[in-house]
Structures are given as C-alpha cells and as structure tokens.
Amino acid sequence: MTVHLSTAAAAGLIGCSGCHLVCRAPRSGDGGYCPRCGARLHRRKPDSLARTWALTLAALIVYVPANVLPVTLTASLGVSQADTIFSGVVYFMKTGAWFVALVIFTASVVIPLLKLVALTFLLVSVQRRFRGHLLERARLYRITEAVGRWSMVDVFVITILVALVKLGVVAQMEAGPGAVFFGAVVVLTMLAARSFDPRLIWDAAERAHE
Amino acid sequence: MTTDSAILGVEAMIACPECDLLHRRRALPEGGSACCRRCGARLYTLRRNSLNRSLALTLTGAILFLISFSFPFLAIKAEGLMEETTLLSGVNTLYLQGWPALAALVGFTTVMVPIFQLASLLYVLVPLKLGRRPRFLASVFRLARTLHPWQMLEVFLIGILVAMVKLTKMATIVPGVAVFAFAALILVLAAIGTTLEPQLIWERLEVKH
Numbered sequence: 001m002t003v004h005l006s007t008a009a010a011a012g013l014i015g016c017s018g019c020h021l022v023c024r025a026p027r028s029g030d031g032g033y034c035p036r037c038g039a040r041l042h043r044r045k046p047d048s049l050a051r052t053w054a055l056t057l058a059a060l061i062v063y064v065p066a067n068v069l070p071v072t073l074t075a076s077l078g079v080s081q082a083d084t085i086f087s088g089v090v091y092f093m094k095t096g097a098w099f100v101a102l103v104i105f106t107a108s109v110v111i112p113l114l115k116l117v118a119l120t121f122l123l124v125s126v127q128r129r130f131r132g133h134l135l136e137r138a139r140l141y142r143i144t145e146a147v148g149r150w151s152m153v154d155v156f157v158i159t160i161l162v163a164l165v166k167l168g169v170v171a172q173m174e175a176g177p178g179a180v181f182f183g184a185v186v187v188l189t190m191l192a193a194r195s196f197d198p199r200l201i202w203d204a205a206e207r208a209h210e
Numbered sequence: 211m212t213t214d215s216a217i218l219g220v221e222a223m224i225a226c227p228e229c230d231l232l233h234r235r236r237a238l239p240e241g242g243s244a245c246c247r248r249c250g251a252r253l254y255t256l257r258r259n260s261l262n263r264s265l266a267l268t269l270t271g272a273i274l275f276l277i278s279f280s281f282p283f284l285a286i287k288a289e290g291l292m293e294e295t296t297l298l299s300g301v302n303t304l305y306l307q308g309w310p311a312l313a314a315l316v317g318f319t320t321v322m323v324p325i326f327q328l329a330s331l332l333y334v335l336v337p338l339k340l341g342r343r344p345r346f347l348a349s350v351f352r353l354a355r356t357l358h359p360w361q362m363l364e365v366f367l368i369g370i371l372v373a374m375v376k377l378t379k380m381a382t383i384v385p386g387v388a389v390f391a392f393a394a395l396i397l398v399l400a401a402i403g404t405t406l407e408p409q410l411i412w413e414r415l416e417v418k419h
Contacts, residue, residue, distance in 0.1 A: 009230055152369075159303075
C-alpha cells in the first residue's frame, strides 16, 4: 500500500473549519460554504499573518498601560491605595500566600508575555519559511492557544473584590483603568492566537520538498 | 482500493485541522482516538454512549447553573456589616463604577456564553435523541463550538478562591450555596467536554439529509 502524504490543499480539497468535512475546493480557490455545517470554506484562514500581526502588536501596546495603571483603588478608613497587577502579586508574597502569588504571577504576567513572544516567533518563523522544528512549533501553537483564557483570573478577582468590598466607611474598592487594559490584553491575545493558521507552519516545509 | 485522494470519496477522509494532512477515516475501538500522523493533533474520538451521557450531563449542568446563578456565592462580614455577591452583582458593580467594557467582558465570559453553551447543547441533543432535526441545528452547533474558548467559568472559580484568600485578612468570608453548586458545575462542564464528540453530531446531521 502506498501511503503518500498529501495535504487537502495540494489535492484541491478544503477541510471545513467548522465540522472538518473534506470538501472539493471551488475552481476559484477560496469561497463557498460547507454543505454540512454552513461554515465559509477557506483553504487557509483569510489574511492570517496580517491579522495575527495586527492583533499581537495591539496586545503588546495595551500590555504597557495594563501593567502600569492601577487595577484596583481601595479606600479603607480614609486611607486610599492604588494597586497594579504586580503589586497584587507582591501583596500575596508578603502575606505568605506563596501559592496564590505564583498562580497570579503565572496567569497575569508570565502567560500574556509568553503568548506575545510565542506568537511573534511563530509569525516570523512562517514568514521566513523556517523548515526546522515543525512538531515543536505545532505544539507551541497548541499550548499558546490553550492557555490564553487563564489570564482572565485577575479580571475575575477584581470583579469579585469590587462586588464584595463596599462596606460603607470600613472599606470601599473600585476597579481602576488598568483592569480595562488588562482585559483588552487577554481578549486581543486570544483573538491573535485564533487568527493564526498553524497549517502555515507546515506549508513552508511542503514547499521545500517540491 | 486506492489511497489516491481523487478516487477515494471525500466522505471517507478527514483533513487535519492543524496541518491540513489528509487521512482516511478508520473505525476506532470504543474510547480510542485518531491523531494526525504528522503533527499529532486529535482528529476524532469514539466515545462510549456519547449522546446519552452528554445529554444527561447537560441537564445536570443547567440545573447547577441555575442554582449558582440565583444564590450568593460569597458573603463578607466586617464590623457588623455584611455584603453578599452573586454572579451578576459583580458585573453590575463594574458597570456602576463606570467600566461598561469590563462589565461586558465579565458578563459575556461567565454568564452569556455559559448559558448559550448549555442551551444550545440541549437544543441540539434533545431533538437528536428523539430522532428529529431542529431548524438551524448546524448553525447553532457551529456557533457553540466557536464560542467554546470564551466560556470561562473554571477560570472564574480560581478567581473566587484567590479573592477569598485576599479578603480573609481583612474580614470574615462566608462561602454561599452557589460556590458549591459552582464547583460541581465546573466538574460537569469538564465531563461534557470529554463525553461530547462534535464529529458524532456532524455525522448524525449528514445521515438525515
């Protein structure tokens, strides 16, 4: 039995992005709808590199105010205090809650930063037609796409804190502008990861074999 | 039989969603998964009794969601004052403090998407179980799959735990009924994730043409 490794695109076919049905590609290349689930058919995600670059750069810009501006403003017995994402981590470290500090640090600082670095690396590697480490890059993409949502932890912590801490004169807590920017970072990096097409990693290797 | 993609019917094939490599569909043993031979992405799985189990879990999830949605999940006590919070009151507070975008993001990921996910699964699974095909089934199920990563209840649960640790220093925290319903809901949602096989739903759709 001869098993030749052929991609759907090379065989004039399109794997539907919605339900994975293999469809015959229209003569024009792209376009048309999946007969089973109705999704638009694309050989590759449309304008994948341009969209991913735009969203990644936008996330990088928003990352700055997200970390510099306060995410919560606390007023307790006349003393007011502004906290950033990082000072929240420091607070947990000081009070001895090391595990919580580690969780927040990973979710809010490490993951968004690693996501931006990983996406930039994947974009550059595809554009420069790297042929090595295909499997590793495929895995890197899979991880990047999967972990992004966990960065929302801090936004949820802020939501719960501001809802709970409004005990009149005792203490009052409000969300700060940093929280909005931080939410934007999470949304933008999630959208960036979604708009990247991992099939492009393999396309470069394919062209090398021709 | 030939492996030539031009002769082999396209119905018998699946293209890897992550690297586009064509594979011939093969029968799997129960509980087995088919993975891409080039990049290792999971292609499809044969789950045991997938439809019935998913339906049962979805109904359980809907009940748990109603409970965690209606009751306060945390209460705080300090200096004789008490404040309770529900899922919606957090969203409402953010909105009142002048952060509508943030309120929308939290409401979307913890209320709207989870409700849509559970409702759409019932909309798809109940009629399939009865051998019917509701209108817009394909569109509804496709939208549910697209929104899947935006359902962030399990991340919210971690948020609750972190907030509890933070507040125990300044006040007494009382976990409410909703927290337990919530924790159970996360387990049920995770179980739905491992019993529901989207490929099975799509195949059912095809048969009924």
